[in-house]
Structures are given as structure tokens and as C-alpha cells.
Amino acid sequence: MTIIIFLAAAVITVITAVKLSTYADVIGERTSLGGLLVGTLLLAGATSLPEVTTSLTAVYLDNPDIAVSNVFGSNLFNIFILGLVDLAYRRKQMMHAADPSQIKTAWLSLMLTALMLIAILIPTGITFLGAGVEMYLLVALYAAGMYFLSKNQLQTSTEPTEDFHLEAISLRHAKWGFAVSALVIFVAGSVLSITGDMIAASTGISSSFVGTFMIAGATSLPELVTVIVAIQLANYNLAIGNILGSNVFNILILVLIDFAFRSGAVLSAVAPVTIVTASAVLLLNLFVIGAIMIARSKKYVRFYGLPSALVIIMYFACSYIIYACS
Template identity: 75%
Template sequence: MIITFFIVAALVTVIAAVKLSTYADVIGERTSLGGLIVGTFLLAGATSLPEVTTSLTAVFVGNPDIAVSNVFGSNLFNIFILALMDAVYRRRQIMQSADPSQLKTAFLSLALTALMLTAILIPTGIVILGAGLEMYVLVLLYAAGMYYLTKTNRGEAPAAETDYNMHAVSLRHAKIGFAAAAVIVFFSGSILSITGDQIAASTGISSSFIGTFFIAGATSLPELVTVLVAIQLANYNLAIGNILGSNVFNILILVIIDAAFRGGAVLAAVHPVTIVTASAVLLLNLIVIGAIIAVRRKTFPRLYALPSLLVLLTYFFCSYVIFAYSS
């Protein structure tokens, strides 16, 4: 019965995510925002709602390990999605179509992840108003990064128009539909959280592994579907921006988790295997950054498929290491 509820919630999440991506594409077309801004901010925040509800639920049921591992695991899975789609749709040359501005989001994600990894390795032990000191630093770095991204991307040209979206859906309809789909994702993500936690408890597998892969994979379904839809719409910046933007937003979820956790700094309560997961996210981030830089400089054009293959291989290797270490 629990698995049935989980599958139904996953299907509802997928359907709502399709609508999110479609409406976001319309908003990008009918306004001056464009695919980069819509993917990085609007769509990324909405598709990260399941991670928010999942992590908060895990904290409330007394399992902060799942809460934190879900955040890092979702980011790991998101980059895996991007690499997998680039490998499957090789002729589309998704990574080659990346706007150089995506580097800014990728570097911000890298910086935020590095900060949290450092906080796990070298905890300050300082708690201010119920939150760890590192969380205040995270918020400041996030705010500065968002301000820089918004300021520097303000002049971006609008995304190319898609006849279907422009004629079938009005801007007002898109805004209302986007908001409604986001609410559905929020509640279906809550159901995923509760059923996923119960499944994790019944399997006997460690919370870290379940949170990193099983629950994180489920809550990343919106990113998977929105990337697929964005690719079908040939809006590659929306696809890439959604993944990188979601990873930035996901890291900020740690602030919410830390505020809800009543046992001190939440990063001090996680299993050591989380270090492996966070390090893997850093490594995959670096590979993506290197791929975008290589494309921008037109370096080794015959090897443009290599970064995606490296991400896939690294993901499976890290999966094995995390499972072995957490068992």
C-alpha cells in the first residue's frame, strides 16, 4: 500500500512538472526574462519544492540524516540527469548550446556546496538563534550570488518564440497554471516524503543511502521531466538553467532544515558518508563547468561528449562507494 501511494504521488509530480515546464517556457517567451532567468529562478525554485517538503518532513520525524542527504543527493542526481540527457540526445548537442552565463550559476552552486562541505568537515559549533553560524554565511553568499546573477543577466535577449505556446496559452493563463502546478508539486512532494520515509524504515538500508538515492531520485522527478520537456521545446538554456538553478536553491534548503532542527547544528548530526556525497557533487559540478568552458573556447570539439560520460561514470562509482560506506 505504501509503495502504491508513493507511485501515485510520483506520477502526479511528473504530470505537474510537465505543466511547470510548459508554462515556464511561455512566461519566458512572452516576457523579457528568457530561458536562462526563467530556468534559473522561477522553474528551479518550483521544481525544488519536493526537496523542501521531504527534508522538513524528515526533520520532523527525527531523521536529519535523510533531510541533509536528500539535499546533496538531489543535486547529485540533477547533474546526472543533465549528463544523461546530453548523452541520450547527443545530436541535440545540449551542452554545446549552453549560454556562457550558465557558468555564473554553476560557480555559485560550486561555492555554496564547498561552503557546506567545509562546515561538515570543520564545524564551528557556534549556534546563533537556533541556527549554525555557517547557515548565516550561506544566506549571505546566496544573496550576493543571486544579486550578481540578476544584475549581470538583466540584458539577456528573450528566448525564441514557440508557435504552439504563443498561440495556445496566454500569459495570464501561464501564470495561473504555473502557480497551480507548483502547489500540486508541493503537496505531492509531501506525500513522496512521508511514503519514502516509511519505505526507508521498512527496508533496513541506511538513512543516508535511502535519502541520497531513493528519496532524492523521487524528489528530482520534476527536474527530469522539465528537462525532457525543455529539450523537446529546443530550449536548452531552460533545461540547463533549471538543473543548475535547482542545485543552488537546494543548498539553501539546508538553512530551513537547520532552523527546524532542534538538536543544534544539523550538519553536525549527519552520517560521515554525507562527506562523500557532497564531494561527489563538487566533482560533478567541476566537470560541468569544465565542459561549458571548453565549449565556449571551442577546445577539443571532438571530445564534447566526454564530460557527460565522465559524469555518468563518476555518478555510478560514487553510488557504489556511498552504498558500501553506509551499509
């Protein structure tokens, strides 16, 4: 019965998250909330809301392993999605359309993840106002990175976007829809964490594995839907940017988790296997950077698809290692 409830909550989360993203897009386009950067944050926050709710609920259940592994697992699954879709649509060579700023976003994601991995390997034990000092460094690095990226984006031309949904959905409808969808995701995400915790307890599967693959996979499905839709619309840059942007935003969830966790720095309370997950995210991030660089280079174009193939292989290899170490 627990599995059925988990799957039902996952389906509700996916459907609602897709609607939430649409409403966020309408609000970002129809209002003057601060331009491109705020609009991007709103959309990123919308697609990352399932991860926020599931992780915070896991902290409430005193299960930091699920909370943290859900974040790293979601980023791992997102990169797997990018590699899988790139190979499935190999003839389109979507990585060739990647804007140069996408590489910078990937590097920012890699640096944020590396900072958190270092914090797990070498915990300082220093807390300030209820959070570890590494979280303040994370916010500072994120802010500096976003400032650099937004400054770079202002110097590049923007592509025309589809606005059919703007005519179909009013701003009032979008605001109410966003609020209701956020509430539904909050409830569904909480159910995912509660049932995931119950599955881990009843089956003997570690919380780290449940958070990394079961819950993270469920909360990352909206990104899969968004990427496939973007590919069908031949907007390959949007497909790549959606994954890389979500990964950058997801890392910030660790800050909320740390403030919510009342037993010290949350990264000091996770299982050692989390190191494997974070390291896997770093490795797969490098493969994505390599895929974009190869796609943009005529010299190595014959190797197109190799990095994405390595992403898929390493994802399953890491899955086995994490399961074996759990």
C-alpha cells in the same frame, strides 16, 4: 504496499511539478513581480518545491539524514541528468550552445556546495536565532552570486520564448492552478518522506541512501522532463540553465531545514556518508564546467562528450560507495 504508495506519490509529484512550472511561467510572464530575477526565482522555486516539502517533512519525522541527503542527492541526480541527456543527444552538442553565464552559475553552485561540505567537516556549533552561522553565510553568498549573475544577464540579449501557453492559460487560471498544484505537491512530497522513512526502517537501508537516491530521484524527475522538452525544442541553453539554476536554488533549502530542525545545527546531525554525497556533487559540478569549456573551445572539441561520460561513470561509482558506506 509501502513501495506502491511511494511510487504513486512519485508519479503524482512529477506530473504536478510539470504543471506547476507551467503556471509559474505564465505568472512570471503576465505580471510585473520584479522582472527577470523574480521570475527566475519563481520558476526555480516551482521546480524545487518537491525537494522543499520532502525535506521539511523529513525534519518533522526527526530524520535529518533524509532531509539533507535529499538536497545533495537531488543536485547529484540533476547533474547526472545533464550528462545523460548530453550523451544521448551528442550529435546536437548542446553544451556548445551554453551561454557564458552558465559557467558562472555552475561555479556558484560549486561554491555553495563547498561551503556546506566545509560546515559538515568542520562544524562550528555556533547557532543564531535557531540556525547555524554557516546558513547565514550561505544566504549571503547566494545573494551576492545572484546579484552578480542578474547584473550580467541584463547586459546580454534574451532569446525569444515560446508563448503558446500564455494564450491558452489566463492569469487567474494560472494563479489558482499554481496554488492547487503547490498543495498537491506538499501532500505528495510529505508522503514521499513518510514512506521513504518507513522503507528505510523496514529494509535496513540507511536513511542517507534512501534520501540520496530514492527520494531525490523521484523529486528530480520534473527536471528530467523539462530538459528533454527543451532539447526537443532545440533550446539547449534552457536545458542547461534549468539544471544549474535548480541546483543553486536547492542548496538554499538547507536554510529552511536548519530553521525547522530544533536539535541544533542540522549539518551536525547528519551521517558521515553525507560527506561522500556532497563531495560527489562538487566533482560532478567540475565535470559540467569542463564540458562547457571544452564545447566552447575549438582546440579540444574532439574531447566533447568525455566530461559527460565521466559524470555518468562517477554517478554510479558514488552510488555504490554511498550504499557500501551506509
